[in-house]
Structures are given as C-alpha cells and as structure tokens.
Amino acid sequence: MCADEECPWLIYTSYNSRDCCYQIKTFVDNHTCGRDFVSNLADYKWVASKLVKVLETRPDLTPKEAKVHMVDEYNVQLHYKMVARGLKAAREQVIGKEGEQYGILQDYLSELLKSNPGSTAMMWTIPQPEGLPLFDRLYISLEACMFGFKVGCRRLIGLDGCFLKGYYGGQLLSAIAQDGNNHFFVISYAMCGSSQGFHASMQLLQFLD
Structure with missing residues (x-):
C-alpha cells in the first residue's frame, strides 16, 4: 500500500506454487498523494x-x-x-x-630539478618547536622558460597574480613576458600566503635579476 493512508494505490501478490512465481491478484494503479522525495x-x-x-x-x-x-x-x-x-x-x-x-613537495622539487637541469626551485618553511615544519612559500623557474625569454621575448617583465580558491588559500604569482606573437609567456611562478603578495613579488624580480 501507499505510505499515505488516504491514497488508494494498492498492489497485492501471492505465490503461485504451480508456476513457481509471484502472481498479482489485485492492482489499483491510482495515486492521489503528492510525490515524496x-x-x-x-x-x-x-x-x-x-x-x-x-x-x-x-x-x-x-x-x-x-x-x-x-x-x-x-x-x-x-x-x-x-x-x-x-x-x-x-x-x-x-x-x-x-x-x-x-608532505611530498620536497620530493617534487627534487624530481623537477633532476629532470630539468638549470632550473630554480626553492621552498621556504616555518619551523615548529614540536612537529613538522609548516609550508610558507614556493618559487619555481624552469630553465626552458628562462631560455625562451632570453631568445624569443621582449625585454619587458610583468607581474601577475591571483588568489587561490582552495581550502588553504594563498596567492599564485607569476612573472610574465610577451613573445613574438604577442602571447603571454610565463617565466617563473611562486605560491605564497595572502599577506605575502608584495614581498613575494619583489623576490620574484630579485631572482630574475
């Protein structure tokens, strides 16, 4: 029967031993109640x-x-x-x-330097009296990007950044240039806390120098 006592919907079945199956005896296919999710x-x-x-x-x-x-x-x-x-x-x-x-950022940076000789990858942490150090900021510049900037981009560097929308937040900063097709060319990038944007931007320029 329907869960609504006032709804007439009903189906009644019984086991048919001769055919070894259930057989519908009564069926009232009429719902008057609203659908319940x-x-x-x-x-x-x-x-x-x-x-x-x-x-x-x-x-x-x-x-x-x-x-x-x-x-x-x-x-x-x-x-x-x-x-x-x-x-x-x-x-x-x-x-x-x-x-x-x-926890595996250090391994990632080591593998990045191993597979991209000449690149720069640095990470800063905050020491803790008890427990593992906390992540502070990160800087990465691939050798191929630095070489591409030197041989195929205009000698003008711009800074760009955006806020990260994940649980831990922070900012993603990037040093960019323009190539011969007037397309943006990423030279290096960094990740830092929301309150470190200005100082991290200055560090980006210092590393590029």
Whole structure:
C-alpha cells in the first residue's frame, strides 16, 4: 500500500506454487498523494560519496547548497543534519588529499630539478618547536622558460597574480613576458600566503635579476 493512508494505490501478490512465481491478484494503479522525495536508505556515507566531486570545483559549498544539489541531481530529500554530516565527511576527504600534497613537495622539487637541469626551485618553511615544519612559500623557474625569454621575448617583465580558491588559500604569482606573437609567456611562478603578495613579488624580480 501507499505510505499515505488516504491514497488508494494498492498492489497485492501471492505465490503461485504451480508456476513457481509471484502472481498479482489485485492492482489499483491510482495515486492521489503528492510525490515524496524522502529516503530512509541514504546515509551520510552515501551523501559524502556524492559530494566529494562537487567539492573539487566548489570548495565553499554550504549545507544548504548541498541539500539543493541532492534534490536536483538525485531526487532525494534529506534531513539538514544528514546533509551537513555528509558534507563534513566529504570535505575531510578532499582537504586530507590537499594536505597530503604538502608532505611530498620536497620530493617534487627534487624530481623537477633532476629532470630539468638549470632550473630554480626553492621552498621556504616555518619551523615548529614540536612537529613538522609548516609550508610558507614556493618559487619555481624552469630553465626552458628562462631560455625562451632570453631568445624569443621582449625585454619587458610583468607581474601577475591571483588568489587561490582552495581550502588553504594563498596567492599564485607569476612573472610574465610577451613573445613574438604577442602571447603571454610565463617565466617563473611562486605560491605564497595572502599577506605575502608584495614581498613575494619583489623576490620574484630579485631572482630574475
């Protein structure tokens, strides 16, 4: 029967031992109730698995927006606390993956210098009395980019930057030039905190000198 007591929808089946199957005896195909999107089968783990991909492009997703997303994409209406719990679990998965990347930055820089001789790659950290040091800022300039600037670009360097929208924030700074086709040519780039933009820009120019 329908969950709505006033709705006449009904289906009744019984087992047919002769044919070894279930046979429909009564069927009233008439719904008078509204459609209900509430599901008791969805748990926070299922919600988290659906929100992980969304957080990769929308890291600032709120529980209210996540609830609307679940209705639009999966036609399921969930309790606010269930969505908030699933969103928290999904954010921990995404943030955890981002946090793990900082632990292998030194290996990445070593491999970069090994595969690109003549390049410059530097990383600054903040020592901690107890525990591992914290990431502070990063500077990378590939040898091929420096050579390309010298032989094929105008002798004019510009600075550009943008704010990073990830969980940890910060700024991405770049030293750029123009090639013979008037296209932007990246010479070097750096990553720093939001409050270090000016000082990091000055360091970019010092390294290029």
